[in-house]
Amino acid sequence: MEHHSPKIYSLIWSYAFMFSTHSGSFHLSTPCIILYSNRCGHCKKLAPDFEAAATRLKGTVPLAKVDCTVSTEICGRFGVTGYPTLKIFRNGQDSSSYDGPRSADGIVNYMKKQAGPNSVTLHSEADLESFIDHFDASVVGFFSGPDSGQLAEFLKSASAMREHFRFAHTTHMALGLEHGGVLLVRPPRLNSKFEESVLRFTDAITTNTLRRFIRDNIFGMCPHLTIENRDKLKGRDLLTAYYDLDYLRNPKGSNYWRNRVMKVGSQFASQGLSFAVANRKDFLDELEEEFGLGASDGGDVPFVTIRTRQGFKYTMREEFTRDGKSLERFLQDYFAGRLKRYIKSEPIPEKNKGPVKVVVAESFEEIVNDPEKDVLIEFYAPWCGHCKSLEPKYKELAEQLYSDPNIVIAKMDATANDVPQGFDVQGFPTIYFSRAGKKDQPLRYEGAREVKDFIKFLKREASHVPVISGEEKKTFFKREKKRGLPSSKIK
Numbered sequence: 001m002e003h004h005s006p007k008i009y010s011l012i013w014s015y016a017f018m019f020s021t022h023s024g025s026f027h028l029s030t031p032c033i034i035l036y037s038n039r040c041g042h043c044k045k046l047a048p049d050f051e052a053a054a055t056r057l058k059g060t061v062p063l064a065k066v067d068c069t070v071s072t073e074i075c076g077r078f079g080v081t082g083y084p085t086l087k088i089f090r091n092g093q094d095s096s097s098y099d100g101p102r103s104a105d106g107i108v109n110y111m112k113k114q115a116g117p118n119s120v121t122l123h124s125e126a127d128l129e130s131f132i133d134h135f136d137a138s139v140v141g142f143f144s145g146p147d148s149g150q151l152a153e154f155l156k157s158a159s160a161m162r163e164h165f166r167f168a169h170t171t172h173m174a175l176g177l178e179h180g181g182v183l184l185v186r187p188p189r190l191n192s193k194f195e196e197s198v199l200r201f202t203d204a205i206t207t208n209t210l211r212r213f214i215r216d217n218i219f220g221m222c223p224h225l226t227i228e229n230r231d232k233l234k235g236r237d238l239l240t241a242y243y244d245l246d247y248l249r250n251p252k253g254s255n256y257w258r259n260r261v262m263k264v265g266s267q268f269a270s271q272g273l274s275f276a277v278a279n280r281k282d283f284l285d286e287l288e289e290e291f292g293l294g295a296s297d298g299g300d301v302p303f304v305t306i307r308t309r310q311g312f313k314y315t316m317r318e319e320f321t322r323d324g325k326s327l328e329r330f331l332q333d334y335f336a337g338r339l340k341r342y343i344k345s346e347p348i349p350e351k352n353k354g355p356v357k358v359v360v361a362e363s364f365e366e367i368v369n370d371p372e373k374d375v376l377i378e379f380y381a382p383w384c385g386h387c388k389s390l391e392p393k394y395k396e397l398a399e400q401l402y403s404d405p406n407i408v409i410a411k412m413d414a415t416a417n418d419v420p421q422g423f424d425v426q427g428f429p430t431i432y433f434s435r436a437g438k439k440d441q442p443l444r445y446e447g448a449r450e451v452k453d454f455i456k457f458l459k460r461e462a463s464h465v466p467v468i469s470g471e472e473k474k475t476f477f478k479r480e481k482k483r484g485l486p487s488s489k490i491k
Contacts, residue, residue, distance in 0.1 A: 032098055032111055033087050034065045035075050040083040046102055053107035061111040088114060088163075096163065101228045109228065110163070119158040119167035128175060131168045132185045135247075137218050139210075141169040141182045153205040154182065160207050164232075165214055184213070186220055189247045192255070194262040195221045221269070222262045225278040237273050237309055239265070239331075241320070242280035242287065243302035257302050257320075264324045268331050273306070291315055291342055306334060311421040313342045344418045355398035357410040361417035367410060368434050374407045374462045375434040376445070376454070379414040384428040390449055397454045404467035406436070407458065436463040 034050055036043040054063040068075035068083065078087060086098035088111075100110035122128050122140070132138045139158075143151040151169060158167035182201040191197045199217050203209045224247070225233060225240055241261050245254045258277045265275040280287070280303070287293040291305055291313060304316035304327065316330040333339050345361035352358055359367050359377060368375045378394060380387040398409035412419075419425045422442055423432055431445040443461065447453045458466050 032061065032063050032107070032114075033089060034063070034084050035068050035078065035080045035087065036065060036084040037069050038067060039069070043084045046084055049102065049104040049107065052104035053111070056104070056108050057111055061115045063107075063111075090114075099163070101231075103227060106228050113162065113166075118162050119155055119169045122168050122170040122175065123172060125175065128168075128170070131166075133188055134166065135187060135189070136166055137187055138166050138168065138185045139182065139214060140185060141167075141205075142175055142180050143169060143171050144173075145171050150205050153207075154210070157205065157207040157210045161211060161214070165218065182210070184217055187224075189251055189255075190220065190222075190224065190258075192221075192259060192262055194259070194266055219274075219276075222258055222265060222275040222277060225276040227282055233274070233276065235309055237306070238276060239273055239304060239306045240276045240278055241302035241304050242278050242283060244281075244300075245277055245279040260320075260322070260324045261302075261327070264327045264331065267328070268335065271335055273331075273334075277302075290344070292344060304330065311418075313418075314339045315342050344416070346413065346416050355402050355409065356395055357408055359410045359412040359417075361412075361420075364412070364417075364420055367408065369439045370408075370436075371439060372406075372436055374436050374458070374464070376407070376409050376458065377432055377434065378411040379419060379423065379425045379428065379430045379432070380411055381415045381428040382413060387429045390429055393449060393451050394454075397451045400451070400455070400468050401458075401466060403469045404464075406464045407462060407466055433457070433461055435461060 034043075034046070050063065050065075057063060066074050068080055075085075078085075088096050088098055098110070100106050119141070120131060122131060128140065132140065141151065141154040143154070145151075148171070151171070154167075154169055158169075161167075182205065184199045184201065186197050186199075188197075201210065201213050203213070219233070223229070223233070224245070239261075241257060243257050244250075245257075247254050254277075261275055261277060265273075287305070290307075293303060293305075293315065299319075301320040301322075304320060306312075306314040314334060316327070318326045318330065320326055330339075343361045348360055348363045349358050357367060367373075368377055376397075378387075378390070380390075394409070394411070401407050401409060414425050414428070414430070422440070424430075424444070433443045433445055435441070435443065445454075445457060447457055455466065455468065
């Protein structure tokens with residue numbers, strides 16, 4: 001984000017127009033502001049999508065940007081602690097954080113929703129039909145008149161949830177008599193004999209009760225998983241069938257396989273597993289990266305995965321049969337605990353005697369979760385400059401602690417191996433300490449990265465006092481290196 005697109009307002013050169021230092025407000029209706037740093041890799045990655053979205057939204061919703069390395073006062077005022085931070089302003093005031101997709105399409109769709117009213121007013125049956133004939137689900141309230149207390153609560157709820165759901169309301173008497181109350185209408189393309197397409201909300205309307213009702217019912221039994229909504233489905237144990245799904249060009253063919261998933265899934269509905277269908281082309285990179293699946297896997301039939309909320313992954317290796325029997329067998333094996341988890345892993349090293357132990361996903365449990373050992377593990381990427389700078393210091397640390405039988409200094413390539421649940425790796429290097437006897441409580445290392453800093457940390461956190469044999473061991477490794485024996489070969 002180093003240059004100024006003509007489509008994006010820069011708060012560096014239009015500071016006086018956009019931002020009032022006295023009121024702390026932006027003088028544009030519903031802008032989306034990105035607060036960034038030119039040194040931030042994630043900001044540079046987002047920049048093309050943000051600028052493409054700004055081009056498409058020109059004249060509708062303004063997008064703006066603030067370089068926090070220059071405009072420190074603005075970023076400090078809004079409590080920016082990480083980059084990029086995206087905020088939405090309504091009526092000149094900080095309204096909410098942007099939590100939509102970080103793609104051009106996602107930003108455009110999300111911000112178009114922000115530009116309209118909290119709830120669309122419907123005046124006729126034609127308005128109603130037009131509103132619910134939409135790609136996304138709809139929430140529609142029918143009320144006796146504009147002074148209705150329930151309407152006021154509905155509009156309040158719509159304001160609170162407009163970022164995520166579509167709302168409309170009417171006080172048209174004929175519509176109210178015919179439909180009544182609040183209805184959740186699922187997208188017409190997903191209509192199925194296996195579930196109701198319209199659900200009625202029967203409780204008193206409050207933001208909490210309506211939010212709970214929508215959250216529990218919005219997706220139905222088998223939603224269409226997209227790049228835009230996948231984050232909302234992450235907290236579930238989820239089976240997904242990937243195939244050439246295209247509701248615009250082939251709605252009948254798209255529902256052919258979805259109906260088979262729903263037919264089999266209905267037999268297991270009470271066992272806590274959710275179901276979804278998705279276009280395989282939208283998720284090819286993710287499927288290859290996370291499940292080892294390629295574009296040819298599945299052929300003309302869906303390929304099926306399960307990802308649990310704990311991060312466990314499974315793939316259905318048997319071909320999806322049209323009678324659904326193969327999917328039924330897969331689910332029976334899953335619930336019986338007979339499936340082998342899919343783990344992305346490099347091969348376990350044949351020899352691993354060097355000072356820094358090489359860990360792969362398949363050996364993580366044995367090495368890092370050894371209940372008798374304190375383990376300091378670095379998650380790195382081969383291309384990471386900071387990791388390369390750390391390498392000689394990390395190796396020296398391992399050499400100094402090589403004689404300690406209770407401490408293991410280890411590293412794992414996080415780009416080639418699955419990172420286990422409990423270890424949050426968002427950047428490189430990320431270092432964790434896994435203490436003996438407390439393997440379910442890994443501690444993230446946040447200190448400086450000099451050898452003395454690591455040793456100070458280990459003296460404080462290790463289950464035993466570290467045994468440091470620095471000079472003697474360093475001399476030993478140097479002698480072996482002169483002999484031409486790499487550290488990985490040293491016994």
